[in-house]
Amino acid sequence: MYDLLISAEQLRALKDQGTRLMVFDCSFELSNPAAGAEQYRQAHIPGAVHADLDTALSDQGMVNPDGTHHPHPDAASGGRHPLPSREKFAMWLSSVGFANDMQAVVYDRQNSSFCGRLWWMLKWAGHEAVAVLDGGLQAWQAAGGAMASGEDPAHFQSNYRLGPPLRRLVGTQEVLAYLQDGRHTLVDARAAPRFRGEVEPLDPVAGHIPGALNRPFTQNIGPDGRFRPAPELRAEFQQLLQGRDPAGVVHHCGSGVSALPNLIAMELAGYGPSGLYAGSWSEWSRDPARPVARGG
Known part of the structure; x- marks a missing residue:
């Protein structure tokens, strides 16, 4: 189990061994929120699921007349990127097929500026086996890792079960x-x-x-x-x-x-x-x- 960092070589070994894992691409650009999804479509680790900061990892609620967001009533925090409730987050994990027995690996292209959000949220959901790909997509490419393009792969619905929070x-x-x-x-x-x-x-x-x-x-x-x-x-x-x-x-x-x-x-x-x-x-x-x- 990897619970903090994982290297590109270690990730490749897990994939070669057929380990039950899911890789998440968290690429995002604050100045252009649509850019992360486009970066993902252009190139990502094969099988990776795109985890968008605004739509998957935040609960933006309603947009106010001044352009700011009013968090959904059951959001777990306020601010510009309100945390969704643990229950809503578990629903998203289930929708992409993530299961309790999987190793999670998260990465981005922005010096781990965004994938840490999903790392923490999974810990908060009670999931210990989640690691940041050290060096991000660039490290994977430099190690000769395979690349894919296009949309998110299809996954069967899972039933992710929340555990006691592992982070505060x-x-x-x-x-x-x-x-x-x-x-x-x-x-x-x-x-x-x-x-x-x-x-x-x-x-x-x-x-x-x-x-x-x-x-x-x-x-x-x-x-x-x-x-x-x-x-x-x-x-x-x-x-x-x-x-x-x-x-x-x-x-x-x-x-x-x-x-x-x-x-x-x-x-x-x-x-x-x-x-x-x-x-x-x-x-x-x-x-x-x-x-x-x-x-x-």
Whole structure:
């Protein structure tokens, strides 16, 4: 079982052995939401299922007159990419034929910026056997892996059964409480200018949650597109936390997606699972009564 990362060579071995697995292509472009599906159609790992951030991994609900989304009432979080309920997510898994006894492998073309979302959601659904393809589609191609094109393959309907959550979802009210308790540390994965409040291209207010630490998610990936070595990641998280309890870390970003490379990197570094505030800054900043900090 692979439960964190898997290499292209390891994935090829699983496929050659006939292991029961499903590969998910999570390619996406925030600036062009239709691009991920087109990238998938042009080239993907044979048998891979496309998992679109907007339509499969979010519960967007209704579109407001100003173009923002009003989450579905049973969504598990707010923000620009609201998490669907666990039950709705299980229905989607069943619709693509994913079963409880399968190994899941997730990848994208964007330096693991989006596939971490599905990795976390499967853990949250109670599924341990899910791994990120380290280096993404580029690593698979560089290793000589076969490629396919076209639409999603046909699958028989399954009956995916939810298990106890293996990762922790944190809500806004919990974050508000954490600001006072001193036992939790918020880690913001957005780029430093957005964290400092110098620019804000997407959300109504610039800045960050008071007390949050900044670690841009791009720092976890090396020039080869793979996660950086565990000792380097551990040293950097130790420097970031400055003695704070790593068990109290809660990750967030703009909409709960790019926080996941930080969360995965912490686990690669040898720390236990940490929390995810999936609503993130896009949910926090919608209420003017919530406190906002700016600067470093």
